[in-house]
Amino acid sequence: DGGITQSPKYLFxxxxxxxxxxxxxxxxxxxxxxxxxxPGQGLRLIYYSQIVNDxxxxxxxxxxxxxxxxxxxxxxxVTSAQKNPTAFYLCASSAVxxxxxxxxxxxxxxxVT
Amino acid sequence: xxxxxxxEGPVTLSEEAFLTINCTYTATGxxxxxxxxxxxxxxxxxxxxxxxxxxxxxxxxxxATYRKETTSFHLEKGSVQVSDxxxxxxxxxxxxxxxxxxxxxxxxxxxxxxx
Numbered sequence: 320d321g322g323i324t325q326s327p328k329y330l331f332x333x334x335x336x337x338x339x340x341x342x343x344x345x346x347x348x349x350x351x352x353x354x355x356x357x358p359g360q361g362l363r364l365i366y367y368s369q370i371v372n373d374x375x376x377x378x379x380x381x382x383x384x385x386x387x388x389x390x391x392x393x394x395x396x397v398t399s400a401q402k403n404p405t406a407f408y409l410c411a412s413s414a415v416x417x418x419x420x421x422x423x424x425x426x427x428x429x430x431v432t
Numbered sequence: 433x434x435x436x437x438x439x440e441g442p443v444t445l446s447e448e449a450f451l452t453i454n455c456t457y458t459a460t461g462x463x464x465x466x467x468x469x470x471x472x473x474x475x476x477x478x479x480x481x482x483x484x485x486x487x488x489x490x491x492x493x494x495x496a497t498y499r500k501e502t503t504s505f506h507l508e509k510g511s512v513q514v515s516d517x518x519x520x521x522x523x524x525x526x527x528x529x530x531x532x533x534x535x536x537x538x539x540x541x542x543x544x545x546x547x
Contacts, residue, residue, distance in 0.1 A: 323475075361436070361521060361537035362476075377534070409475050421535060423475035 323424035342410035351393035356407040438538035453507040455522035463526035465505040470519045
């Protein structure tokens with residue numbers, strides 16, 4: 320089955336540690352996205368990527384970094400510089416950049432204490 | 433800039449009741465409009481979409497009509513089921529107004545359907 324996988328589903332870290340969230344897709348999509356979701360809030364775009372080795376900042380990129388070394392993979396690193404990292408993180412992909420039809424993974428809930 | 437406003441929840445209904453979730457938007461140009469649904473503990477799924485004025489999107493008994501004159505895209509369903517309990521997000525995509533075509537989401541409306 321084609322889709323997007325994110326791992327792990329739940330992640331716990333101590334304050335001051337960097338943590339990397341995994342996102343893999345086998346839909347052969349060119350574009351991939353990372354969103355952050357907070358309780359009672361909509362989704363906010365962190366980073367997006369159109370092609371391998373290229374990515375752009377979204378609305379809330381500070382304290383995050385990404386890489387796109389393979390078409391299938393778009394990992395997100397939450398650095399210690401992110402002031403409020405506890406949130407639900409969603410990865411998505413689409414066939415072309417900025418296509419409205421984005422497909423979402425199941426998400427990773429990160430808790431930093 | 434572009435934005436989406438949807439009614440605050442939670443919305444609690446009895447099974448077979450009629451559902452309306454209001455959504456209005458502000459956008460430059462001619463946006464496309466969407467409803468996404470998020471079931472507990474899961475990612476978002478595209479529920480329906482409309483790409484131009486007067487289009488009606490429909491799926492799984494849900495429908496929404498793109499109303500340019502009122503800048504609205506209200507979600508409706510005639511008879512809800514317990515399995516419809518989820519959070520519903522209204523969203524838009526426009527290549528104008530600073531959004532560069534990215535999806536702009538509302539804050540979500542939580543729907544609970546009681547048997």
